Amino acid sequence: MIESNTIEDWEAAYAEEAKNKPKIAYLCLRVPPELIEAAGAIPIRIAPRKEFDTSINGLIRSDGCSFCRSVPAILETPCYQNVKAVIGGNCCDQMRRLLDTLGESLEIPVILYGAPRTWNADRSYFQVEFQQAFKYLFDQLDLQLDINCLESIIPLYNKLRNRIAELRMANSMSNGLLQDLARSSLPVIEKLKFLEQINTEPSGNQPIRLLLAGSIPGVWELAEIEKCGVSVVADVTCLGDRVFQFLVKESGNPWENLYDAYVEGNLCPHRRPVDPLIDNIKRMIDERAVQGVVYRSVKYCHPWGLLADRMKQELNLPVLVVDDDLTSPAVSNFRTRVGAFVEMLQSRSRRRA
Numbered sequence: 001m002i003e004s005n006t007i008e009d010w011e012a013a014y015a016e017e018a019k020n021k022p023k024i025a026y027l028c029l030r031v032p033p034e035l036i037e038a039a040g041a042i043p044i045r046i047a048p049r050k051e052f053d054t055s056i057n058g059l060i061r062s063d064g065c066s067f068c069r070s071v072p073a074i075l076e077t078p079c080y081q082n083v084k085a086v087i088g089g090n091c092c093d094q095m096r097r098l099l100d101t102l103g104e105s106l107e108i109p110v111i112l113y114g115a116p117r118t119w120n121a122d123r124s125y126f127q128v129e130f131q132q133a134f135k136y137l138f139d140q141l142d143l144q145l146d147i148n149c150l151e152s153i154i155p156l157y158n159k160l161r162n163r164i165a166e167l168r169m170a171n172s173m174s175n176g177l178l179q180d181l182a183r184s185s186l187p188v189i190e191k192l193k194f195l196e197q198i199n200t201e202p203s204g205n206q207p208i209r210l211l212l213a214g215s216i217p218g219v220w221e222l223a224e225i226e227k228c229g230v231s232v233v234a235d236v237t238c239l240g241d242r243v244f245q246f247l248v249k250e251s252g253n254p255w256e257n258l259y260d261a262y263v264e265g266n267l268c269p270h271r272r273p274v275d276p277l278i279d280n281i282k283r284m285i286d287e288r289a290v291q292g293v294v295y296r297s298v299k300y301c302h303p304w305g306l307l308a309d310r311m312k313q314e315l316n317l318p319v320l321v322v323d324d325d326l327t328s329p330a331v332s333n334f335r336t337r338v339g340a341f342v343e344m345l346q347s348r349s350r351r352r353a
Contacts, residue, residue, distance in 0.1 A: 007180050010194050011079075014186055018042060022084040022141055023185070025075070027099070029238055030089025030115050030266055032258040034157055034248070035134050037187055038150035039143040044079065044185040046086070047239060048218040048326060051077045059101050066298035066325035067216050068098040072105075079185065085109040087137055089130075089263065091270045092303055109140040115263055118272055127259045147254065154248050154257070156188045161244040163195055168233075168241060169287070172200045175212070175232040175240070176222055182243040208345050209233045209289055212240060213281065213311065214296040215304045218326040224335050225294060228342040232294075234284045236277075241284065242267060269303040278314055285317065292345045293319040294338060298326060318345060 022041045026033070033043035048070065060069040074080070085108050090096050096112060103110035113133035116126050138145055164181070167173035181191060208230040212222070216238040225232060235241050246265045249257040267277040284290070295311055297304040305323065312319045320341040324330035 006198070007177070007184060007186075007194060010190060011184060011186055014190055015079075022143070023080070023082060024137070024141075025080060025083045025086045027071075027086070027088035027095060028091045029243060029268070030091060030263050031087060032248075032262045033188075034150060034153045034258060035145065038147075038153055039138050039145045041084075041141070041143060042185055042187070044083070045183050046071060046074055046080075047183045047216065049074060049077045049079065049183070050219050059105055060098060063300055064097065065092075065094045065215070065300040065302075067301065068094045070218075070326050071098055071102070075106075083108065084141055085111065085137055087111045087133065088113075090114050091266075091268050092301075094300065094302070109137065111137050111140075115266075116271065119276075123259075123264060126263060127256065130259050130263060131255050150254050151250075153188060154254060155250050156192065158247045158250065160188055160191055160195075161247060163192070164244045165241075167195075167200060170200075170202055171231075171233065172202045175235050176226075178235060178241065178244075179217070179222065179239040182239040207349060208342060209291050211235070211281070211285060211288075211290045211293045212237055212296075213293055213304075214308075215298040215301040217296070220331055221296060221334060224331065225338055227335075228339055230342055230345075233288045234290055236281055236284065245280075269307045274307060274310070278310070281311075282315065285315065290317065291349070292341065293317055294322070294341070295319050296322045296324070296334070299323060318348075 023044050024036050024041045025044050025046050026036070027046045031043075036043035048067075059072045062069075075083070086099070086102060086106070088095060088099050088111070090099075090112055099110055099112040111133050113129045114126055116123070134145075137143075164173065164178070168178065184191065186194065210225065210230050210232050211234040212225070212232050213236045222232060246261050248261040267280050269277055293311070293315060295308055297308060308321045308323075312321065318341070320337060322334055322337050324334060
């Protein structure tokens with residue numbers, strides 16, 4: 001079984017080695033880290049970290065989603081020190097409001113580009129905006145995109161995705177490590193080296209196999225689920241399998257290929273209709289023999305929150321829906337709800353045996 005407890009050591013070692021490189025923080029799966037790496041910068045995902053102070057949310061109004069309200073606190077954690085810019089692909093109104101607010105409060109460039117909300121939108125408009133946003137970002141930081149470097153990085157990211165998919169299907173990568181890799185600021189070559197040197201023995205079969213769905217998770221949900229003696233074998237949150245699920249075409253125009261994969265190919269509930277996302281979840285359920293779904297949406301996360309009832313109707317599995325936030329008081333409620341859900345699944349399993 002792969003253990004994730006050494007990835008922080010790798011990140012610390014790399015941070016010392018790359019201390020003179022600029023950091024660019026990014027929001028949403030619609031941002032290709034390949035572009036940031038190929039410009040000589042460090043891409044660092046804005047995601048909940050162990051150290052963030054949940055009380056720092058005064059910048060965002062109280063009806064903002066819990067994740068967006070937490071971003072100011074997240075940006076105060078040590079790994080985001082000396083970030084030179086923030087860029088995000090607009091996946092919802094809450095995130096647009098968040099980036100507008102950060103642009104007013106931070107003394108660094110904060111750049112937002114739009115994303116289509118339907119599957120029949122004019123792709124040419126959004127593709128131009130996507131490309132212009134990154135060119136503006138690099139101009140602001142006096143960075144030069146190296147196209148040759150970009151063309152060599154894209155296959156490495158595909159290799160990483162293929163390797164992760166292989167390990168996940170073999171039950172040889174924990175969900176904790178999967179989320180750590182999604183958060184990690186390591187460049188792709190270091191992530192590949194990291195995966196080469198760790199144990200890849202498959203874990204033993206867990207009695208209950210779960211899929212985790214919903215809003216971006218905090219830092220405690222997965223641990224609370226696994227304390228119940230179950231295994232999360234599929235994860236369709238923004239820190240889960242969806243991060244590494246799609247491949248980027250390696251021939252042709254790299255700008256177009258990255259746009260196709262990260263923007264057009266992004267299976268986000270923000271984009272309607274949501275049938276492609278639901279079909280993808282059903283496929284993962286079948287492939288990984290999932291027995292139940294923990295579906296957690298943070299408060300005021302409308303894309304995931306509004307989808308919960310349809311998921312319960314279509315997935316043909318027991319689905320636990322929890323609506324809470326990323327603060328520590330939510331832990332006890334989440335623990336109780338998940339514990340009761342797992343007991344129900346275990347009881348069903350025993351009856352079938």
